[in-house]
Amino acid sequence: MDLFHAVVLAILQGLTEFLPISSSAHLILVPELLGWPDQGLAFDVAVHVGTLLAVVLFLMPEIRRIVPAWLVGWGTRRWNADGQLGWLVILATIPVGLVGLLLGDWIELNLRSALVIAASTLVFGLLLGWADRGGDRNQRQMTSLGWKHTLLVGAAQALALIPGTSRSGITMTALLALGYTRTAAARFSFLMAVPAIALPGLLKTMELTQQAASADWYAIAVGVVVSATVAFLCMKVFMRFVERVGMLPFVIYRILLSLVIVGLMV
Known part of the structure; x- marks a missing residue:
């Protein structure tokens, strides 16, 4: 895999995974528009591992409270606020897991089009x-x-299984509509990202181990490091930005992006 392609795609993944603008849309469209070859499953796994590492590091203070509290609660069958938050993250993951198992292949085959993304x-x-x-x-x-x-x-x-939706975007939308602050919406969306990225990443890794083709380990290493670095910095900037400005710039960007996609299709 070309190193320049690896860096660009890793930056795209790191920037778009946690912003409400859809990482899948950008990773599907950019290589297609530029005529780049498919980056392959191994690289997809690599950049997702990078963003997973970034969100775990970013949320480490919360994770250090939630995981021990959730585990300790099994002894007494009583969970404090942090332990209950762990249960809520698990509960929030169940719908996407079920839909992914039942319809994931169909979505992959039928909804990865420019029209759907737009x-x-x-x-x-x-x-x-x-x-x-x-x-x-x-x-x-x-x-x-x-x-x-x-x-x-x-x-x-x-719904984020539909390309172009944005996992972070749709979860923040739901939380904002329910009356949660922008900061609370963003942080819970980030917490939900840990299992939401880890579980598909594990499945892709298992699929990768069954492939005979050798992996480009240099491109994989670049993908992990670059996507993790960019994603971590992006989350830090996003939290400060959204508190002051809100979601309007991302809404405008999405409208413009959809118009560009339609324009390219005509």
Whole structure:
């Protein structure tokens, strides 16, 4: 794999995985528009491992509280607030896991088109703008999350299997619409990303081990390092940015991106 292609795709993955603009749309469209060869499954796994490492490092203070509290709770069958948050992250992952198992192959075969990406980019971008319209007035924090809201957000996350939707975008949209602050919406979306990235990554890794072709380990290493670095920096900047500015710039970007895609199709 060409090193320049590896760096560009890793940067794209790192930038778009946690911004509400859809990483899948960019990773599908950019190579196609530039005429680059398919990067292959091994590289896809590499950049997802990179973004997983980034979000775990970014959320390490929360993870250090949640995981021990969740494990300790099994001894008494009682969980404190951090342990309950662990259960909520698990609960939020169930819908996307079920939909992925039942419809993942069908989605992969039928919905990876430019028209679908353009439509979902536009529609879910407008929904993000609608949900964020009262973002400055939203007061709910993550401590307000219960199982009903969590299931709603988890169901929204399942829609991210449609290319162009954006996993982070649709989950933040759902949380904003339910009255959560932008910071709470972003942080819970990031927490949901840990299993949402790890589980498909594990399946892809298992699939990769069954392939006989040798991997380009240099490109893989570049993909992991670059995507992890870019994703970590992106999350830090995004948290400060969204608190001050909100989601409007991302809504505008999604509208423009959908128009560009349609323009290229005509």
